[in-house]
Amino acid sequence: MSVEHCTVVSLLPWKLTEEKPGLYPGQFNIAAAPKDGISILVVGESVFQFYVGDGRFMPMKEPADVIARSICRDYKLAKLGFKIGEEGTVGPGLFFVEGKFTEEEVKSRFVKQIQDARKEQMDWFEALMNLADDIFARTGRHQAVSDEMRHVCNLLGQTRPWNFDINTLKQTSECPACLSQIPQRAIVCAQCKTIVNQAEFDKRKFKQAS
Numbered sequence: 408m409s410v411e412h413c414t415v416v417s418l419l420p421w422k423l424t425e426e427k428p429g430l431y432p433g434q435f436n437i438a439a440a441p442k443d444g445i446s447i448l449v450v451g452e453s454v455f456q457f458y459v460g461d462g463r464f465m466p467m468k469e470p471a472d473v474i475a476r477s478i479c480r481d482y483k484l485a486k487l488g489f490k491i492g493e494e495g496t497v498g499p500g501l502f503f504v505e506g507k508f509t510e511e512e513v514k515s516r517f518v519k520q521i522q523d524a525r526k527e528q529m530d531w532f533e534a535l536m537n538l539a540d541d542i543f544a545r546t547g548r549h550q551a552v553s554d555e556m557r558h559v560c561n562l563l564g565q566t567r568p569w570n571f572d573i574n575t576l577k578q579t580s581e582c583p584a585c586l587s588q589i590p591q592r593a594i595v596c597a598q599c600k601t602i603v604n605q606a607e608f609d610k611r612k613f614k615q616a617s
């Protein structure tokens with residue numbers, strides 16, 4: 408008897424998207440889980456076209472548990488730092504249960520699974536922080552550290568030299584004197600040497616370029 412519905416439970420603080428080419432439905436999205444909360448997706452059967460020869464295909468059903476298992480497994484396997492070891496699993500807080508449940512039902516019925524997933528995810532966050540430290544120590548490049556690692560660093564409220572928003576470096580503003588595009592964090596305009604941030608300039612006691 409094939410399983411008609413499964414409920415995938417995510418504790419991830421960001422949106423999850425998994426694509427299963429050849430399946431219909433084949434795209435699965437789970438919203439970011441709120442802090443200390445969960446986010447769920449009920450999946451049903453998917454259909455795929457099975458080649459039977461002579462240019463003919465036959466629609467076949469993939470049961471919900473196969474779909475749910477592959478969403479969880481494929482997502483985890485693709486992640487740096489995911490590990491199944493003797494001391495337990497370290498990885499994204501993601502699992503599924505058989506049946507169709509609401510978020511409240513999952514919270515009251517699957518307390519142990521949620522606790523375990525939260526611990527696995529916290530251990531994974533720590534592993535990601537260590538990985539980011541290693542990567543940055545080896546390469547010295549902020550770009551080598553992933554957005555996920557930065558996100559985790561912010562969530563844990565930790566400070567790291569590799570954690571700053573690269574986009575703020577790229578943002579530009581207009582110099583009020585010469586109207587050229589200058590970095591938003593600029594203190595002196597590189598084009599016309601006008602001081603564009605007097606407070607920072609005074610603080611750093613720059614000698615104005617002549």
Ligand SMILES: [Zn+2]
Nearest residue numbers: 582585596599
């Ligand atoms: Zn200027």
